[in-house]
Amino acid sequence: MSVRTLEARSLVKDFRLRSGLKTTILHAVKDVSFTLxxxxxxxxxxxxxxxxxxxxxxxxxxxxxxSGEILLDGxxxxxxxxxxxxxxxxxxxxxQDPFASLNPFHTIIHHLERPLRIHNRGLSxxxxxxxxxxxxERVRLSPAESFAERRPHELSGGQRQRVAIARxxxxxxxxxxxxxxxxxxxxxxxxxxLNLLAELQREEQLGVLYITHDLATARHFSDxxxxxxxxxxxxxxxxxxxxxxxxxxxxxxxxxxxxxxxxFGRLRDEVRAELAR
Ligand SMILES: Nc1ncnc2c1ncn2[C@@H]1O[C@H](COP(=O)(O)OP(=O)(O)OP(=O)(O)O)[C@@H](O)[C@H]1O
Ligand SMILES: [Mg+2]
Numbered sequence: 001m002s003v004r005t006l007e008a009r010s011l012v013k014d015f016r017l018r019s020g021l022k023t024t025i026l027h028a029v030k031d032v033s034f035t036l037x038x039x040x041x042x043x044x045x046x047x048x049x050x051x052x053x054x055x056x057x058x059x060x061x062x063x064x065x066x067s068g069e070i071l072l073d074g075x076x077x078x079x080x081x082x083x084x085x086x087x088x089x090x091x092x093x094x095x096q097d098p099f100a101s102l103n104p105f106h107t108i109i110h111h112l113e114r115p116l117r118i119h120n121r122g123l124s125x126x127x128x129x130x131x132x133x134x135x136x137e138r139v140r141l142s143p144a145e146s147f148a149e150r151r152p153h154e155l156s157g158g159q160r161q162r163v164a165i166a167r168x169x170x171x172x173x174x175x176x177x178x179x180x181x182x183x184x185x186x187x188x189x190x191x192x193x194l195n196l197l198a199e200l201q202r203e204e205q206l207g208v209l210y211i212t213h214d215l216a217t218a219r220h221f222s223d224x225x226x227x228x229x230x231x232x233x234x235x236x237x238x239x240x241x242x243x244x245x246x247x248x249x250x251x252x253x254x255x256x257x258x259x260x261x262x263x264f265g266r267l268r269d270e271v272r273a274e275l276a277r
Contacts, residue, residue: 004037004038004073004174004207005035005036005037005071005072005073005074005207006035006036006059006070006071006072006090006091006174006175006207007033007034007035007036007070007071007072007074008032008033008034008035008055008058008059008068008070009033009068009069009070009071010031010032010033010067010068010069011029011031011032011033011055011058011065011067011068011069011070012027012029012030012031012032012065012066012067012068013027013028013029013051013054013055013058013063013065013066014026014027014028014066015028027231028051028054028231029051029054029055029058029065029231030051030230030231030232031068031232032051032055032068032228032231032232032233033068033233034224034226034233034236036175036207036208036209037207038174038205038206038207039201039202039205039206039207040207040208040223040224041198041201041207041208041209041210041221041222041223041224042207042208042209042210042222042223042224042225042226043209043210043211043212043218043219043221043222043224043225043226043239044209044210044211044212044226044228045211045212045213045214045215045218045225045226045227045228045254046213046227046228046229046254047213047229047254048213050228050229050230050231051228051230051231052179052211052228053179053211055211055228056093056177056179056209056211058070059091059177059209060088060091060093060177061079061084061087061088064079072087072090072091085118088171089119089171089172089173090171090172090173090174090175091173091174091175091176091177092167092168092169092171092173092175092176092177093168093176093177093178093179094161094164094165094168094176094177094178094179094181094197095164095179095181096179096180096181096183096184097184098152098157098160098161098163098164098184099152099153099157099160101164102152102160102163102164103152104151104152104153105151106151106152107148107149107150107151108136108141108147108148108149108150108151108152108155108163109129109132109133109136109147109148109149111163111167112131112132112135112136112163112166112167112170113128113129113132115167115170115171116128116131116132116135116170116171118171119170119171119172131170132148132170133145133148135166135169135170136148136163136166138166138169138200139162139163139165139166139169139196139200140162140196141159141162141163141166147159147163156189157184157185157186157189158185158186158189158192158193161181161182161185161193162193162196164181165181165193165196165197165200169200169204173206174205174206174207175206175207175208175209176197176201176206176207176208176209177208177209177211178197178208178209178210178211179211180211180212180213181193181194181197181210182194182217183212183213183214190217194217194220194221197210197221198221208222210222214258215243215254215255215258216258218239219239219240219242219243222239223238223239224236224237224238224239225237225238225239225242225243227242227248227250227251227254229248229250234248234250234251235247235248235250235251243255
């Protein structure tokens with residue numbers, strides 16, 4: 001039995017930026033390590049530009065690390081061909097913008113049947129359709145038949161994101177990288193989508209990387225929080241602990257800016273005092 005982990009080990013990503021004759025190096029991700037496990041959610045929080053999406057893209061093998069490695073069940077898997085296909089059936093991504101990530105010309109069921117066919121060669125057309133309908137029910141798009149033949153624009157933003165989640169599950173993913181999965185959705189439906197992700201995570205024992213700006217949902221939906229600042233993880237720990245007892249100045253600043261009055265007010269005052277000095 002394999003260990004069933006997805007590990008980022010000392011990931012580094014430098015971008016070369018050219019302007020005219022000058023080249024500068026941007027250290028987008030400096031030396032980042034963490035492990036995803038089944039049934040656990042790790043939140044990656046940090047300000048805009050801190051390197052969160054770059055980490056997500058490296059985990060998805062959409063971007064090659066400058067150094068460091070990604071280990072699935074302890075093994076470095078291939079970056080091309082069949083090996084990449086296998087890797088991508090285990091590790092799937094949910095993007096920020098469900099509209100851009102779905103093809104406007106294809107029906108909802110097509111988005112699910114395609115990965116099902118690729119990853120379950122040998123299934124009949126009827127079996128593939130049955131599995132696709134089951135997936136729609138699993139993301140609470142019910143009755144599935146009423147959504148199957150629609151196109152993305154005929155769904156609400158929240159429903160589209162549910163389709164994106166179903167599509168991530170279609171190849172049998174064990175790990176989901178969700179890069180700000182609800183930040184483009186109306187505030188009123190965000191919680192519904194996050195709750196769905198949390199339920200699936202429990203039911204299917206998925207390992208989830210939840211990337212967000214929002215500390216309140218990071219606390220509520222994750223086991224561990226990693227705080228990123230300019231390419232580094234500056235603080236990490238059990239979610240409650242990081243929120244209740246932040247150690248790093250930047251985490252305190254983030255908390256002070258978070259719109260949750262309960263126990264953040266005290267911190268806000270502390271940070272204000274700090275900044276005024
Ligand atoms: N392909 C690229 N070429 C050059 N620079 C890049 C590239 N991709 C990202 N960057 C830079 O790397 C840094 C990290 O970007 P990244 O998208 O990972 O941030 P982020 O934490 O996801 O931000 P946000 O919260 O706004 O989504 C930024 O300075 C960005 O401009
Ligand atoms: Mg990003």
